Each structure stands twice: as C-alpha cells, then as structure tokens.
Ligand SMILES: Nc1ncnc2c1ncn2[C@@H]1O[C@H](COP(=O)(O)OP(=O)(O)O)[C@@H](O)[C@H]1O
C-alpha cells in the first residue's frame with residue numbers, strides 16, 4: 001500500500017524528517033506516536049502534498065506509484081486522504097458542495113459517471129448518521145463555527161464518503177470527549193477492510209482501545225526509532241517517550 | 249461629449265420641452281445646467297476622482313435619448329430579466345419608458361409608481377420639495393447634469409403605513425446602437441411614515457452596447473419607513489455608468505442597500521446616506537466583480553447627523569485580469585451625534601497580478617461617545633483553504649472557483665429576496681473559472 005524509504009523533508013529550510021522509513025501493508029492499522037515537534041504532522045502534510053514541505057531525498061510509493069510526483073488532488077483521487085490535525089474553516093463553501101465535488105472528482109478519475117443527485121443524498125444521510133451528526137451540518141460552511149470535536153467528526157465524515165484506501169489521521173482524537181471518541185472510532189472502524197489501511201497519529205492509548213493497531217511506531221526527531229505491536233503503546237502510556245528516545 | 253456638447257444638447261431640448269413640463273421643473277433644469285457649466289466634469293486632481301478618470305466619457309460622442317424607441321423584442325429582454333415576482337415592473341429602453349413592455353397595474357391603495365414626466369405634471373406639490381433637494385448637485389457635476397436633463401424616470405410614493413409585499417422593479421436596458429446613447433434616468437422615492445417597500449433598480453445592456461448611463465436616485469424615508477433598495481448593474485463591458493443614491497432618513501427609518509456591480513467598462517457609484525434623526529439605521533451591502541479592463545469605483549458617505557443612529561457597511565470586490573477597483577467609505581459623525589454605531593469593512597480579492605484595487609476608509613468623528621470600526625483587506629485566495637479543498641480531490645481551478653464564489657457569497661447572503669440571490673449566484677458562477685463544474689455544485 002505505502003512504502004516510505006529514507007525520507008528527508010524540510011520546512012523553511014529547516015530539516016524535519018531525517019531518514020524516515022515506514023511500510024504499511026493492505027488492511028493494516030499503524031499507530032504513530034511520538035513527542036511534540038517530532039515531525040508527525042510534517043509527515044502527514046508531506047504525504048498529502050502540501051506546498052512548502054520540501055522533500056529533499058527519499059521516496060514514497062503508494063500502490064506501486066510514485067506518490068511524490070502526484071499533485072495533491074491526484075493523491076486524494078488515488079485514495080490517500082488526510083484528516084487534518086487542525087481542519088480549516090471555509091465559510092461560504094457548503095459541506096455538501098465539497099463532498100459532492102470531491103466524490104465526483106474521484107469517480108471521474110476512475111472513469112465512472114457522475115453520481116445521481118438523489119443517490120448521493122441518500123449516501124450522505126447514511127454516513128452523517130454513522131457520525132451522529134445532524135444533517136444541518138451538510139448545509140453549513142466547511143467547518144464554519146464548528147467546535148473542535150465537530151471539526152474532527154467532519155473530517156471522518158469526509159472519509160466515510162470518499163472511502164480512501166489509505167486514511168491518515170493526524171491526532172483526530174485530541175480534544176474529543178469520550179462519546180465523540182467512540183463515534184470517531186466507530187467511523188474509522190467502518191472504513192477498515194482487507195484492502196484499506198489506516199495510519200493513526202495519536203498520543204493516547206484510549207483511541208487504540210477502540211481502533212486496535214497492528215503496529216505501533218515511535219517517531220522522534222524525524223525518524224522512526226522503534227516499532228512494535230500494540231503492547232508498545234501500553235508501554236509508552238506507562239513510561240512516556242523518554243526511555244524509548246534515550247535508548248535509541 | 250464635452251461640456252459644450254451638453255450645453256448644446258440642452259438648448260435644443262429645452263425649447264421643445266416647455267409645453268410638457270411645468271415651469272418649476274424648467275427652472276430647476278436651467279439652474280442645474282448653470283452649475284454644471286460652472287463646475288465642468290471633474291478631473292483627476294479632484295480628491296473625489298483621484299482614482300477614476302472619466303476622460304473616456306467626455307471624449308466619446310453620445311447621442312441624447314430620442315423619442316424614436318429602439319425596437320426591442322420581449323424575448324431579447326427576457327434574457328436580462330431577474331425573474332423576480334414583482335408588484336409592478338417599469339422597463340426603460342435607452343432611458344425612455346417603454347409602456348408596452350412595462351406592467352404598472354395592481355398596486356394597493358396608497359402606493360404610486362409613475363412615469364416621472366407624468367408625476368412632474370400632476371404631483372408638483374409632492375415632488376418639488378424633494379427633487380434635487382436630497383441629492384446635492386454642488387457635490388457632483390454628474391448630479392447637476394442629471395437635473396439639467398430631468399425628464400425621464402420614475403416617481404414612487406408610499407402613503408403612511410402603506411406596505412408593499414412584492415418588489416417594485418425598474419429595468420433599464422440599453423441597446424447596441426451605431427452611435428451610443430446617453431441617458432439620465434432619475435428616480436424619486438418617497439416613503440411615508442411606517443411604509444415598507446422593496447425597489448430593484450436593474451441596469452442591463454445588450455452585448456456591445458457602449459451607452460452612457462448617468463443615473464440619480466433620491467429617497468426620502470419618513471419616520472419608521474423601511475426601504476430595501478437594490479441596484480444591480482449588469483451593463484455590457486463597453487458601457488459607461490455613473491450612478492448615485494441619495495437617501496434622507498428620519499426617525500427609526502431603515503434602509504438596506506444592496507449594490508451589486510458586475511458589468512460596465514467604467515463604473516462609478518456614489519452613495520450618500522443622511523441619518524438625520526435618532527433611531528435611523530442603514531446597511532450598505534456591496535459587491536463588485538471586475539475583469540478584463542473594467543474599472544469599478546464605489547464611493548460611500550454616511551452622515552450620522554443625530555444620536556442613536558447606526559450604520560453597517562460591508563463591501564466586497566473581486567478583481568481579475570487588468571481590472572481596477574476603487575472603494576472609498578466616508579463616515580461623518582456630527583458633534584451632537586452621541587451613542588451612534590458605525591461599522592465598515594471593505595474586503596477585496598485580487599486574482600491576478602495585473603489587477604489593482606485602492607480602498608480607503610475615511611472617518612470624521614466629532615462626537616465622543618460612539619462605537620466605530622473599520623477594516624480593509626486586499627488579498628489573494630487563502631492558501632490553506634485552497635490546499636484543504638485540493639487534498640479532498642478538487643482540482644486547483646474548481647477549488648479557486650468555489651472559494652471565490654464563497655467570498656461573494658458573504659454579500660449575497662445578506663440579500664433579502666431569494667429569487668435575486670439565486671439569480672445572482674447563477675450569474676456569478678457563470679463568471680468563475682471552471683463554471684461548468686461549479687454550476688452543478690452550487
Ligand atoms: N510551517 C512550519 N514552518 C516552520 N516550522 C514548522 C512548520 N511546521 C512545523 N514546523 C516545525 O517542525 C517541527 C515538527 O512539527 P510537527 O510536524 O508539527 O510535529 P508534531 O506533529 O510531531 O508535533 C517542529 O519543530 C515545528 O516547529
């Protein structure tokens with residue numbers, strides 16, 4: 001699915017990712033943990049194709065293709081989607097416009113006809129229910145005036161509609177109360193499947209109680225310094241990052 | 249047409265009009281002509297005209313609107329209609345009322361909507377104290393010119409308490425002529441105490457029409473009167489348009505002005521609002537979109553002459569290609585006008601390197617117990633928002649179109665009439681990059 005090899009990236013001339021390796025197979029769930037400022041969000045932005053995040057060396061292949069050569073919108077249409085740590089508010093662009101445009105862009109990319117308006121509405125309604133969001137959210141501006149938790153739900157709603165092959169979640173659980181965490185986790189679990197993978201960036205075991213990872217990685221100073229199974233997350237929860245970082 | 253050409257045109261018209269218009273109107277015209285002659289057209293050294301050079305209007309040869317009406321088919325006209333369900337609709341072709349295309353029946357008691365010429369003859373006692381009194385032509389030679397050529401237009405009068413449920417629509421269409429036409433439509437609105445109305449001024453032009461519209465609207469709002477005023481300017485991109493709205497507001501009256509400019513080669517609007525008594529409030533909502541070599545200038549002036557008055561002003565501009573936008577918002581608060589509130593914002597989206605905008609607030613406050621704010625922004629589309637949309641699979645063009653639409657949408661959303669909102673959205677989308685796709689979306 002995804003293979004990152006010796007990835008180096010910088011922002012404003014400052015090196016952030018310093019030789020990162022990661023391989024995510026089909027159907028797998030990976031959790032990436034690590035201290036603040038270690039480069040987790042930077043990795044996500046680089047994978048999504050944000051301007052200004054300069055890859056200086058290394059490679060990323062996604063489903064056998066060179067991901068770094070693709071424009072951000074092509075990455076999305078190919079099935080890589082990032083739930084942002086801080087989703088922007090876009091007043092005046094209705095959620096439903098965005099969802100429809102994104103959905104149809106993906107279909108067009110695959111050579112499929114545009115979706116019927118009625119069918120699409122049915123699909124939206126159903127996915128909105130899974131996220132326990134009121135339908136009125138569809139007709140509001142993208143994230144406009146949403147609370148922190150509502151923004152995060154909205155990110156997952158987009159994923160449920162677009163059904164990415166690889167879902168990247170950047171601290172989607174931060175700032176969620178227990179009920180919202182459950183809803184978000186259920187949403188993500190709905191996405192899981194044999195040919196779908198999930199990469200979760202998180203600080204907390206409580207998310208991993210709901211979405212059980214196959215692999216856990218520790219990212220520190222731009223590199224993955226330790227990998228393990230779900231027990232690594234429990235160990236980090238108990239002892240913090242300090243020991244792992246020092247041992248590396 | 250130079251100053252001398254207008255004097256000439258005036259002389260040849262004034263003689264033949266004597267029989268049609270009452271003496272006081274003839275005298276009003278003559279004195280306005282005198283002021284126009286003395287002032288002449290403004291040159292760029294004039295502070296109020298620094299960014300807008302009107303030389304092209306002076307150099308171009310226009311012919312005065314004649315009695316022989318340009319033939320116009322209803323079908324052609326329909327393309328320019330807004331699709332609003334109106335109480336009455338007056339259609340002016342090249343400045344002159346076209347009775348055949350107009351629909352003037354069905355107003356409730358207490359409401360008058362009349363051809364200006366007719367009203368000047370039969371309602372002198374109502375019109376004389378208002379006409380030329382709200383618009384001060386010492387401020388503008390274009391207003392003086394309008395008064396000098398006073399003849400075509402509309403009078404709207406509402407008796408106290410008269411409430412119009414449906415809008416009054418005024419459509420001004422200019423046709424493509426071998427020699428373009430100049431016309432001076434004049435609108436006078438008198439809203440009696442506690443009356444309510446919506447007036448839509450819609451200026452449309454046939455493709456290629458290079459006419460010059462010099463329009464002036466005066467409105468007097470008595471105590472508690474409410475007016476929702478629309479100016480929608482969609483003339484051809486070769487047309488010249490100079491317009492002004494002058495409003496005098498008494499106690500607890502309310503004006504909501506929507507000023508939308510999408511067409512025109514050279515456009516200037518002046519809005520002069522006088523909040524004369526406590527409780528008067530005004531919303532100035534404005535949008536312009538300029539591309540190609542269009543030049544659009546909006547000057548607003550709100551005068552808080554009484555305490556407890558309120559003004560809110562939100563103007564937005566979208567400037568592309570080599571177009572130019574100008575906004576100047578003046579707020580004047582008199583010494584005795586305590587406890588007033590005045591808010592003004594001007595936001596401008598500049599979409600290309602060749603586009604330019606000048607925006608300038610001007611606050612003159614002589615009272616001390618006031619709440620005033622102003623802000624002006626000039627910028628490009630937000631990079632973060634653009635990336636967010638692209639990261640969902642929208643291509644760059646669609647994302648830019650959506651964000652531009654959203655920027656305009658802030659102004660559109662304040663518009664009361666649903667049908668106008670819908671129509672404007674459609675027109676605006678039609679001018680955006682990737683409009684085919686956007687049409688299906690929004
Ligand atoms: N846009 C940016 N400009 C400059 N520095 C940045 C930018 N984004 C991130 N950084 C820096 O890069 C480092 C990694 O940040 P980030 O990837 O956000 O870490 P994490 O998500 O792991 O907390 C930090 O030192 C941060 O200050």
Ligand SMILES: [Mg+2]
Pocket residue numbers: 040041042085170171
């Ligand atoms: Mg982060």
